[in-house]
Amino acid sequence: MVNLTINGTQVAVEKDATIYDAAKACGIKIPILCHDKKLHPFGGCRMCLVEVEQMKGRLIPACTTPVTEGMIVQTTTDEIVKARKLVLELLLLKHPIDCPVCDAAGDCDLQNLTFEYKVNTNRFVDEKFNHEIDYDNPLIERDMNRCIHCGKCARICDEIVSYGAYTFINRGIEAKMGTEFDGPLNCEFCGSCVSVCPVGALNSRPFKFKARWWALQKTKSVCSYCGTGCQLTLGTKDGKVLTTVYDENQGFHNGQLCTRGRFGYQFVNSAKRLTTPLVKKNGKLQEASWEEALEVVTSRLSAGKSDPASVAALATPRLTNEELFLFEKLFRGTIGTDNIDHSAGYAHAALTKGAKASFGVAASPSEIADIQKSNLLLVVKSDAYETHPVIGFEMNLGVKRKGIDLRIVSDKKGKLTRLPGAKTTVHTPGSEVALFNALCKSIIDQGLAAEGVAGLAELKAAVADATAEKAGVTAEEIAALAKDYAAAEKALIILPIGLGYPGHDAALANAAANLAILTGKIGKEGCGLLIMGEKNNSQGAADLGIYPKSTGLSASAIIEGCGNGNIKTLFVAGENPVVSYPNRQKVEKALENVEFMVVADLFLTETAQLADVVLPACSFAEKSGTFTSLGRRVQMVRKAVPAVGLAKSDFEILNTLSAAIGGARYNNQAEIFTEIASTVPAYQGLTQGKLGDEGVVLPVTVSAKLVPAVAKAVAPVAGKLALLTGSALYHSGTMSRFGEGPMYVCPTAYAELSMADAASLKIAEGDMVTVTSATGSVQVAAKVGKRVPQGTVFAPYHFGEGSVNSITDGAAVTYVTVAKK
Amino acid sequence: MSNAPAEEIPAEEIDLAEANHIIDKYLTLPGNLMPVLQGIQDSYGYVPKPTIDLVAERLNVYPSQIYGVLTFYAQFHLKPRGRYIIRVCVGTACHVQGAERIVETFFGRLGIGHAETTPDLRYTFEKVACLGACGMAPLAMVNDDTYGKMTVQKVDEIVETYNQRPMK
Ligand code: SF4
Ligand code: SF4
Ligand code: SF4
Ligand code: FES
Ligand code: FES
Numbered sequence: 001m002v003n004l005t006i007n008g009t010q011v012a013v014e015k016d017a018t019i020y021d022a023a024k025a026c027g028i029k030i031p032i033l034c035h036d037k038k039l040h041p042f043g044g045c046r047m048c049l050v051e052v053e054q055m056k057g058r059l060i061p062a063c064t065t066p067v068t069e070g071m072i073v074q075t076t077t078d079e080i081v082k083a084r085k086l087v088l089e090l091l092l093l094k095h096p097i098d099c100p101v102c103d104a105a106g107d108c109d110l111q112n113l114t115f116e117y118k119v120n121t122n123r124f125v126d127e128k129f130n131h132e133i134d135y136d137n138p139l140i141e142r143d144m145n146r147c148i149h150c151g152k153c154a155r156i157c158d159e160i161v162s163y164g165a166y167t168f169i170n171r172g173i174e175a176k177m178g179t180e181f182d183g184p185l186n187c188e189f190c191g192s193c194v195s196v197c198p199v200g201a202l203n204s205r206p207f208k209f210k211a212r213w214w215a216l217q218k219t220k221s222v223c224s225y226c227g228t229g230c231q232l233t234l235g236t237k238d239g240k241v242l243t244t245v246y247d248e249n250q251g252f253h254n255g256q257l258c259t260r261g262r263f264g265y266q267f268v269n270s271a272k273r274l275t276t277p278l279v280k281k282n283g284k285l286q287e288a289s290w291e292e293a294l295e296v297v298t299s300r301l302s303a304g305k306s307d308p309a310s311v312a313a314l315a316t317p318r319l320t321n322e323e324l325f326l327f328e329k330l331f332r333g334t335i336g337t338d339n340i341d342h343s344a345g346y347a348h349a350a351l352t353k354g355a356k357a358s359f360g361v362a363a364s365p366s367e368i369a370d371i372q373k374s375n376l377l378l379v380v381k382s383d384a385y386e387t388h389p390v391i392g393f394e395m396n397l398g399v400k401r402k403g404i405d406l407r408i409v410s411d412k413k414g415k416l417t418r419l420p421g422a423k424t425t426v427h428t429p430g431s432e433v434a435l436f437n438a439l440c441k442s443i444i445d446q447g448l449a450a451e452g453v454a455g456l457a458e459l460k461a462a463v464a465d466a467t468a469e470k471a472g473v474t475a476e477e478i479a480a481l482a483k484d485y486a487a488a489e490k491a492l493i494i495l496p497i498g499l500g501y502p503g504h505d506a507a508l509a510n511a512a513a514n515l516a517i518l519t520g521k522i523g524k525e526g527c528g529l530l531i532m533g534e535k536n537n538s539q540g541a542a543d544l545g546i547y548p549k550s551t552g553l554s555a556s557a558i559i560e561g562c563g564n565g566n567i568k569t570l571f572v573a574g575e576n577p578v579v580s581y582p583n584r585q586k587v588e589k590a591l592e593n594v595e596f597m598v599v600a601d602l603f604l605t606e607t608a609q610l611a612d613v614v615l616p617a618c619s620f621a622e623k624s625g626t627f628t629s630l631g632r633r634v635q636m637v638r639k640a641v642p643a644v645g646l647a648k649s650d651f652e653i654l655n656t657l658s659a660a661i662g663g664a665r666y667n668n669q670a671e672i673f674t675e676i677a678s679t680v681p682a683y684q685g686l687t688q689g690k691l692g693d694e695g696v697v698l699p700v701t702v703s704a705k706l707v708p709a710v711a712k713a714v715a716p717v718a719g720k721l722a723l724l725t726g727s728a729l730y731h732s733g734t735m736s737r738f739g740e741g742p743m744y745v746c747p748t749a750y751a752e753l754s755m756a757d758a759a760s761l762k763i764a765e766g767d768m769v770t771v772t773s774a775t776g777s778v779q780v781a782a783k784v785g786k787r788v789p790q791g792t793v794f795a796p797y798h799f800g801e802g803s804v805n806s807i808t809d810g811a812a813v814t815y816v817t818v819a820k821k
Numbered sequence: 822m823s824n825a826p827a828e829e830i831p832a833e834e835i836d837l838a839e840a841n842h843i844i845d846k847y848l849t850l851p852g853n854l855m856p857v858l859q860g861i862q863d864s865y866g867y868v869p870k871p872t873i874d875l876v877a878e879r880l881n882v883y884p885s886q887i888y889g890v891l892t893f894y895a896q897f898h899l900k901p902r903g904r905y906i907i908r909v910c911v912g913t914a915c916h917v918q919g920a921e922r923i924v925e926t927f928f929g930r931l932g933i934g935h936a937e938t939t940p941d942l943r944y945t946f947e948k949v950a951c952l953g954a955c956g957m958a959p960l961a962m963v964n965d966d967t968y969g970k971m972t973v974q975k976v977d978e979i980v981e982t983y984n985q986r987p988m989k
Contacts (some may be wrong), residue, residue, distance in 0.1 A: 164883025170894045180884040181870070181899075418881060 139566020263741025275645020320625025338552025354509025498534025503812030912951030
């Protein structure tokens with residue numbers, strides 16, 4: 001610790017603190033413009049000048065100057081105030097004073113400081129900037145006339161996002177913040193640059209002219225897209241979500257969001273939202289009252305009580321914990337069916353079966369904070385960035401700032417594989433388990449296994465015939481990777497799971513867990529396995545038992561049952577099996593066939609269109625409750641706007657139905673949380689009040705066990721390409737299709753080919769192509785890139801048109817032919 | 822400003838072999854971006870866009886950053902330059918001796934303005950600040966040759982002379 005005096009106050013701070021940090025620690029505010037706690041110091045704006053007794057004669061920038069023992073600092077002498085005024089006057093020289101039409105007004109550091117320092121005249125005059133405004137994309141407006149050259153946008157895009165869209169271009173008075181060839185912005189559209197821009201140079205276009213910043217109501221909540229569980233603040237007015245408000249103190253991610261979180265909120269107030277119940281009459285869905293709709297559903301469900309095996313229910317892991325609890329209680333408890341599931345059954349198996357077998361608990365033993373504490377990250381599939389972008393930011397930071405080693409085992413390349421020092425092992429599609437088995441064998445063969453691991457002999461036998469060859473990589477690569485992993489003091493394996501990744505199943509979780517257990521890299525900080533559930537509450541769905549527990553049917557068996565008539569009543573809460581479950585034709589046929597289907601959803605999805613009753617449900621912004629993120633953090637979701645139209649939350653819907661058929665009835669969702677806390681062990685003792693703004697990371701007790709994993713053989717088919725499905729960076733499930741932001745950046749389905757395959761098939765970027773498998777064919781636009789290796793083709797699964805599930809059937813890899821339409 | 826906005830960059834086919842060769846030479850050297858870009862500038866006479874993408878890919882640098890470097894240093898050019906670079910000094914001494922008229926005359930003869938290149942790639946014209954030979958004001962240079970005490974007639978002679986010179 002270093003001791004110093006600031007404005008007469010004694011303060012002791014860490015030795016790597018700056019004067020700015022020290023002042024902040026004792027509650028003294030030094031004005032800043034170019035400084036940001038998340039970024040490397042820049043020291044460009046001179047707003048933070050202070051006086052240091054020991055460095056008399058000049059003013060010192062507080063944001064870049066480290067503290068030294070005995071320093072005596074003054075932060076607001078007359079001279080300092082004069083200097084800061086000068087800085088502001090110079091900035092205002094070329095900066096247009098268009099605050100009345102600037103979206104940043106009220107939230108603009110320059111405006112606020114000008115006010116605070118009472119700069120009401122300017123001793124200088126000069127022409128204003130005359131840069132053209134970039135309106136080329138519908139998400140981010142770039143008005144470089146308002147830019148004060150703080151460099152924050154370029155630094156965040158490089159240091160945290162690792163995209164590098166911006167740089168200072170030209171020099172002298174022509175210098176400006178620009179892009180490559182001074183062209184329009186064409187990037188990931190995460191909006192990080194917009195959020196840190198201290199002025200109105202970078203704006204969110206969807207929010208343009210919607211409301212004055214100070215007139216917004218701000219509600220803290222949690223993003224409802226992926227399992228990362230980023231906290232966000234919704235800016236609302238007149239009952240509508242108008243924007244997401246950046247708060248640098250929110251969450252582990254300091255307010256950073258990805259494009260879905262930042263710009264994907266429009267689905268809440270989308271014109272396509274369902275606003276009234278629909279009941280099928282004369283073969284057509286028609287508007288109905290809640291009473292009418294619920295009566296039909298109630299009578300079906302009551303009848304189901306006498307034949308529970310004929311009732312099945314699917315829920316989306318986007319619901320709150322309280323809703324999932326009630327869902328489970330209604331179907332498993334009151335009605336008595338075990339035919340309950342989510343995410344097609346396979347997309348949660350890595351947690352519910354895999355982690356359960358390996359660790360004794362259906363959860364990741366590691367948490368998000370372990371990423372920064374690790375020495376080596378072993379990521380399964382480069383897609384981890386696309387599925388969980390803000391975890392991607394964490395990895396960027398760890399690798400670039402802390403020098404954490406990054407190893408990737410993947411069937412294709414991607415943004416992650418280009419991080420400094422990243423080493424990627426590209427394996428044959430579908431051979432992940434084989435690859436981990438080969439790593440385990442190599443650990444054993446090289447004598448790197450930790451001492452006294454139980455079950456070693458069994459595992460040794462099980463992986464005896466594992467070879468690098470089975471994963472299509474060299475023995476040297478495997479040996480080197482095994483060695484690096486074992487040698488790292490702390491190593492963390494990161495495994496994304498979801499509907500796009502049928503191969504990321506229980507066996508893969510076991511295989512990956514084996515590697516961690518074998519080398520003793522479990523149960524310690526910075527170690528273990530982080531299983532990244534796809535949806536905002538995937539972990540909650542596992543915790544609350546939304547999967548068949550004994551003889552019940554899994555999601556795929558439920559679909560099967562709908563097809564063969566065994567299931568007569570199907571309740572679907574927010575799932576969209578028609579687009580997201582494998583084998584679309586089969587799913588459609590089954591759902592057309594089932595006697596009675598009720599769908600509660602925000603939109604008239606492809607699945608809802610087949611229902612007998614459709615109930616309009618609420619989005620996360622219209623209700624309160626909790627989500628549990630992939631790091632086992634339980635966080636509060638808070639109601640920010642009233643329900644759209646006549647929509648009701650799934651809590652209200654399930655609560656009414658439950659009461660109507662003689663089940664439990666709750667006064668409010670919070671009551672359910674109390675019950676969760678007393679019945680679900682991990683949630684023991686929690687209350688919603690205790691969650692606060694930070695949320696609470698659930699404790700986990702791991703009893704690690706080696707569980708041999710069987711690698712399914714994948715046999716490449718001569719003359720065919722291996723189709724890999726997955727997530728596009730901009731989407732999450734099928735809900736992001738109703739957000740304007742994600743839909744602008746990535747509006748349609750596509751198939752991504754390698755340059756070599758594209759050349760030999762004579763396919764160019766943008767061509768319409770037909771992708772054909774044994775089960776069918778789809779037509780999509782072609783993308784040609786460097787990400788996918790020759791012999792493979794990648795297609796995201798989110799889209800209804802050209803939906804890739806028309807040609808997949810749940811196998812890890814589907815072999816297809818691709819031809820120009 | 823001597824750099825062209827994107828749409829003016831000719832979309833010609835570029836042979837990347839030479840650029841790859843230059844990158845190979847410096848690949849493992851720390852701080853290799855500047856020498857690589859200088860090598861490309863020397864060898865192609867300018868830095869063609871495809872070479873920027875190539876350098877970005879192979880050195881794992883953002884294209885935007887390369888563009889930032891290229892626009893910061895006057896030594897780099899983003900569009901092809903003429904075989905003959907005509908520079909006319911407009912520094913103080915030359916200015917008072919009527920440099921503007923010389924400049925205007927060149928503009929008229931060549932049909933191009935400041936920092937522009939003739940379509941046949943024979944000439945690039947640039948106004949520059951003091952060339953350090955104020956005694957000979959007004960001053961013009963063509964590549965490394967200096968022409969002092971410039972007059973409007975001399976402009977004609979210079980253009981005549983270099984019209985006859987070979988392009989290679
Ligand atoms: S939106 Fe994100 S990727 Fe695009 S320039 Fe801004 S920070 Fe970079
Ligand atoms: S655009 Fe904003 S963040 Fe970027 S340099 Fe200008 S003022 Fe700073
Ligand atoms: S989609 Fe995921 S990574 Fe993106 S903001 Fe939401 S929770 Fe965070
Ligand atoms: S905030 Fe310290 S120099 Fe800009
Ligand atoms: S002013 Fe022209 S050479 Fe000095």
